[in-house]
Amino acid sequence: MSTAKQPVLELRNLSVSLPPGGDRPFAVEQVNLRVAAKEILCIVGESGSGKSMVAHAIMGLLPEPHVKVAAGEALLNGENLFTMSRTRQRQVRGVGMGMIFQEPMTALNPLMRVGEQIEEALRLHSDLDGRGRRARVLELLADVGLPNPEDLRRSYPFRLSGGQRQRVMIAIALALEPDLLIADEPTTALDVTTQKQILDLIRKVQAEKGMGVIFITHDFGVVAEIADSVAVMQHGRCVEYARAEQVLNRPEHTYTRELIAAVPHYIEHREDFVREGTALLKADSVRKVFQVGGGFLRRGRELIAADNVSLTIHPGETVGVVGESGSGKSTLGRCIVGLHKADGGRIVFQGTDLVGLSRKAFRPFRKDVQMVFQDPYASLNPRYRVADIISQGPIAFGTPRKKAHERARELLELVGLDASVARRFPHEFSGGQRQRISIARALALDPKLLIADEPVSALDVSVQTQVLDLLDDIRYQLGLAMLFITHDLRVAAQVCDTIAVMQTGRIVELGTCRDVFSNPTHSYTRTLLDAIPGQQWEIPADLRHLRGERARRPREVSR
């Protein structure tokens, strides 16, 4: 940390104030950080910790006047960014610093060609002529590993995938060879294999150009992958700031320890699941095709979302379906729960084929198969009280209202909430609490099979662990079978007995959790496993046992 030479960026007592009436007066309080050339500083924290605010303050992107720098200095090569003139700020922003944003899908102007967007910075801040700029654009596109720079330069952003767009964003940030690169969760919206490529790219260009990098993330795996030093933020304060090696292996602050303990990781598993009796659900070459586009008297393009998918779920078993976006994992879940109608194959639930059942004939099975959704903010109707939301299913199936509400209160306690919250509305709860309500709703019908579609991907790591533990507890207590859909292998490793890996609509590997992790047979599975960030890092032993104990607990109540 103590480099002799002057740091590229130094933050001294940075405080960012929030408008009065919020839940805290400062978004960022008294933060001191330094980034030297060739150093990658990771700022880690959960949502609301103020980590993005630090980056926005440095870049001058705060939504002033509501949120503004209240105190402190940000010295870029010794020059204070907060006191310099507007003109100078603009110069510095282009030449001295570059920024990459989280959402590559919206960070590019959809109406401008890729080349023009990269050229823009060059036109403003360099004295290259048209030909020189074009050559530089091509060079940059090649630098960030994009194929066919010449074609790409003339394409519009919509033709690029998320990973390619993020590469273009990096090219824009690098255009003027800045001394400092700020990356605000640049890989959060990307698939894990793409994430790996982008991380590699950032590390490569950083080493080549000798830049300082501030990398903001919530994922300790990513930190372990790239960080030289780490700052952990909580409620706007920097609670721990040290070399990466020290924070990762010998964390001191309680909060850091909690965060690291919550990092999902493969745990030496509880004993293997023993399949007994007949399968609860047997999916046999399920196929689902979507019509994309098309309309009145016109057929659209066909998109095969699931093709020849077969798997079985036994009572008490948790089957994980893992895959990247577009692999058809959610489609499979929705076909089973009856939200989509499969176009082919059979989904046999306790002896009855659900495919081809009419809406009316399907209805009795709704009780048995329930779903927990991904986004806790969208899955609860904002206009109803919690009790009504939870008891909607039983009431629809004829339970008297009063009894259903009593049951709702019991379920709230089962999922770790107070029974008294039944009278409140969803907007009064945090994301994790909402997800608990969502789980309670799914349990209200006493299902035999629970489909959990990315139930934790919208949650912070520490909350994620709690919800995962809850799901795990509940399935033991109630002897539930579960289909757990996730994009994150580490999360799947924690709760699943069996894992199915999906790629472009097909299951490419199906096996026990242990086998898939220790002995993957398909190359795609290996790619996925390789792409998990921070593999060389072992979570410190004293933090592992917290979760290890949970996992090794015997299956007591399994029916």
Place this chain on the structure above:
Amino acid sequence: MNRDFWNAFASNRGALVGLAILVVVVLMAIFADVLYPRSPWSMVTAPFQPPLSDDVLLGSDTLGRDIAAGVVHGSRVSLLIGLISSLVALFIGVTLGALAGYFGGWVDDAIMRFTELFQTIPNFVLAVVLVAIFTPSIYSLVAAIAIVSWPPLARLARGEFLSLRSREFVLAAVTTGQSTPRIILREILPNSLSPIIVAASLTVATAILLESALSFLGLGDPNMMSWGYQIGAARTVLRQAWWMSFFPGIAILITVLAINLVGEGLNDALNPKLARKGRGR
């Protein structure tokens, strides 16, 4: 509605002014018989009396009828037709839009082509034809105005339903075995209501204008005094007696303006952005 809603509405000054004017107009309609007990059709004084004459505050028309009495009684017709035809249009529009948006596919195609059929014919012409066919009466006016005003509401409702249909709370309702009518009425409709209420409030203003225009052409209910009729009757003497068309005209202007202001205030207060911030309602 709750307090937050009222505060947001009241923070828009124009909306408060609009609401105040609207209240005055409504009071005027309710107490028309108290303010002017005699029929607005009866001739009370000499024709062509200018405003501020002895017994007629706003002057008299070509037959010696009291303009002020006409304006006060006319508010009844305007408000009645404006409200009822908007409610009917709202009912038709939301029903069709909801069905189209929820079911999608060929139902959507069929309903939307039907809607476009109405949208391709100019509103006013269609209204004139309908009233002419069914003979002018308050019922045919309401029907004609409702029939020409529902398509935009249907489109709006369809859009809302289309986007809400795939929201997870609606999917959750499906998986918990709710019936389709229940999902449409209890899950989606309450969440799509805000923009629809705003649009409907503006439909009231258009309906009042349509009614006036029809009455102006002599297609109003012959038994009911209305602002449009007053202007229509006075159009031949516009240059000799400006007041005969001026005051009913002002009445239309102010009422329509007030409704628009209130509509805008509703829009601010029910702004879906608030819901997006996680406020919920």
